[in-house]
Amino acid sequence: MALIHDDVMDRSEVRRNRASTFRALAELATGVVHSGDPQSFGASAAILTGLLGFVLADRLFASCGFDPESVRRASHALDRMRASAIAGQYLDLLAAHRGDADEPTARRIAALKSGSYTVAEPLAIGALLATDGALVVDVLGRYGRPLGEAFQIRDDVLGTFGDPVITGKDADGDMREGKQTVLLAIAKRRADPYQRRVLDRHIGDPELSPRQAEQVRDVMAATGALDEAERLIVRLTDEAKSAIVPGAIEHDARDALIALADAATMRLS
Amino acid sequence: MALIHDDVMDRSEVRRNRASTFRALAELATGVVHSGDPQSFGASAAILTGLLGFVLADRLFASCGFDPESVRRASHALDRMRASAIAGQYLDLLAAHRGDADEPTARRIAALKSGSYTVAEPLAIGALLATDGALVVDVLGRYGRPLGEAFQIRDDVLGTFGDPVITGKDADGDMREGKQTVLLAIAKRRADPYQRRVLDRHIGDPELSPRQAEQVRDVMAATGALDEAERLIVRLTDEAKSAIVPGAIEHDARDALIALADAATMRLS
Numbered sequence: 239m240a241l242i243h244d245d246v247m248d249r250s251e252v253r254r255n256r257a258s259t260f261r262a263l264a265e266l267a268t269g270v271v272h273s274g275d276p277q278s279f280g281a282s283a284a285i286l287t288g289l290l291g292f293v294l295a296d297r298l299f300a301s302c303g304f305d306p307e308s309v310r311r312a313s314h315a316l317d318r319m320r321a322s323a324i325a326g327q328y329l330d331l332l333a334a335h336r337g338d339a340d341e342p343t344a345r346r347i348a349a350l351k352s353g354s355y356t357v358a359e360p361l362a363i364g365a366l367l368a369t370d371g372a373l374v375v376d377v378l379g380r381y382g383r384p385l386g387e388a389f390q391i392r393d394d395v396l397g398t399f400g401d402p403v404i405t406g407k408d409a410d411g412d413m414r415e416g417k418q419t420v421l422l423a424i425a426k427r428r429a430d431p432y433q434r435r436v437l438d439r440h441i442g443d444p445e446l447s448p449r450q451a452e453q454v455r456d457v458m459a460a461t462g463a464l465d466e467a468e469r470l471i472v473r474l475t476d477e478a479k480s481a482i483v484p485g486a487i488e489h490d491a492r493d494a495l496i497a498l499a500d501a502a503t504m505r506l507s
Numbered sequence: 508m509a510l511i512h513d514d515v516m517d518r519s520e521v522r523r524n525r526a527s528t529f530r531a532l533a534e535l536a537t538g539v540v541h542s543g544d545p546q547s548f549g550a551s552a553a554i555l556t557g558l559l560g561f562v563l564a565d566r567l568f569a570s571c572g573f574d575p576e577s578v579r580r581a582s583h584a585l586d587r588m589r590a591s592a593i594a595g596q597y598l599d600l601l602a603a604h605r606g607d608a609d610e611p612t613a614r615r616i617a618a619l620k621s622g623s624y625t626v627a628e629p630l631a632i633g634a635l636l637a638t639d640g641a642l643v644v645d646v647l648g649r650y651g652r653p654l655g656e657a658f659q660i661r662d663d664v665l666g667t668f669g670d671p672v673i674t675g676k677d678a679d680g681d682m683r684e685g686k687q688t689v690l691l692a693i694a695k696r697r698a699d700p701y702q703r704r705v706l707d708r709h710i711g712d713p714e715l716s717p718r719q720a721e722q723v724r725d726v727m728a729a730t731g732a733l734d735e736a737e738r739l740i741v742r743l744t745d746e747a748k749s750a751i752v753p754g755a756i757e758h759d760a761r762d763a764l765i766a767l768a769d770a771a772t773m774r775l776s
Contacts, residue, residue: 279604285554286597292561293589300582306575313569320562328555335548 304367312366319359326351330418337442339418341427345387348420352393353386357502377486381495385478388471388503394419395467396506398455404506410451416442420470425463433457468505475503573636581635588628595619599687606711608687610696614656617689621662622655626771642755649750650764657743657772663688664736665775667724673775679720685711689739694732702726737774744772 299316300309329347333339339347361382365375396405397412398421412419426437436457440450458464478499482492568585569578598616602608608616630651634644665674666681667690681688695706705726709719727733747768751761 279600281550282600283597286593286600289561290590290593292558293586293593296565296582297586300579300586306579309579310569310575313565317562317566317569321559324555324559324562328552331548331551331555 302367308367311370312363315359315362315366319355319363322350322354322359326354333418334416334442337416337418339423341420341423344418344420344423347418348390348394349383349387352390353383356389357386358382373486377481377483380481381478381499383478384474384481385499385502388474388478388499391420391467391471391474392503392505394421395464395471398458399464400506410446410448413441413451413454414444414446421458421463421467424466424470425458425461428461428463428466429457433461471503475499571636577636580639581632584628584631584635588624588632591619591623591628595621595623602687603685603711606685606687608692610689610692613687613689613692616687617659617663618652618656621659622652625658626655627651646750646752646755650747650768652747653743653750654747654768654771657740657747657768660689660736660740660743661772661774663690664733664740667727668733669775679715679717682710682720682723683713683715690727690732690736693735693739694727694730697730697732697735698726702730740772744768 299313302309304312326347326349329343330351333343333347358379359382361378362375365378369375394412394417397407397417397419400407400409402409408414422437422441426434429437436453440446440454443450479496482495484492487495568582571578573581595616595618598612599620602612602616627648628651630647631644634647638644663681663686666676666686666688669676669678671678677683691706691710695703698706705722709715709723712719748765751764753761756764
């Protein structure tokens, strides 16, 4: 659901190497729609599809088979996750339209947006379904929050430097959209005036050419922002792994969580 | 939440005599947004606001104070309500873009869209929270479904003939949007070729003038569609009231439900 609405808001036409729901519904509309604008039909139908996903997710969650008390306990984490993702998405939207976000803002967006819904809160939901033990929930929280942030910064790096065949995303999409990533915020801080002008001119340009995108990538590398982002990913991932203290988490689960931390943040090149 | 998303999809700028959330956020955007399009910021922010409403409604529902088993039982009706409203909204969108809907389709949309979320399912949610007695739930269903439909047809009539000062809506909005109402479907069935041309030419015209809107209203009245819609409202309301058989529902509740049926479907003129 979040991804479908994301594509409507970004007017993204590609998702995982295929037409996004928004784009697919707009195409469908050119067949069935006789009046009005297919784009607007596609956007509206995609909003509804996303909402239906929201409802079906609620239904799955309510009927997951755990006892009502556990479901109720875990529903707090589910709702907190969704509220955080919405807040992060709003800050992201605001930053993209303002065309600027400093590093603390970019990191806050990363933590709220993906940190919460990709790693930290799903772990909390699982933990709260399984146990009312506060120690496990606390340990998984201290593991999940930095890992979620590391995962988002990896996603940002892949969004700028990743191979679109592997990532399934438009290679220059983040730059064209003007997405205010942690990587970009670091690059701006480290940039000299000439490098800063390259970033300001090209980030958020919907007509960005492949050659201009390459210039932006060169600045990200030459400023050392790419290296700094990679070091930040390593530091946050280490922080996550060191939260998994023996005693609080069973041995097998510990191994799995450490392998997960590496898999979620590894380079794809 | 549904109303906020509704306004995004319709690009409606007025809701209850005030700027819609979509419009208000687009206006806000002209102050804070330096790049990009304020309209697109407004639409995206309104999608997020609607989703936040969705999450907060879930939170309120989960923490309503009833025991977990009752909440779980009622959550089925809550999810069915939301899925029905989404399905009805999609059929409505499709009909508006196709520019045509016959009477059975228009009635199906009315039943799914508003029938479910304004009357029938809220009653079912309340009943399922309060009791696991199948008779009460069944009786309230046979009351709520026709009443919900009658309420929607009243809404359609008010959307075309209502005083905007009382309804809080744009007086000609439904006609400009090409909303495929039950009233319009009846008018098309009863129209002679000249009257039909008036409807086809003006319904769904975003540039509809007040004089043209008046012509459409004249056709709705002259064909007898307005009278037929009023009779349909009365018949459905009577059907709802006669479902409230003594024995299944307590005396006081029965009086309140009958008063509610009248209040939800009365003329506002």
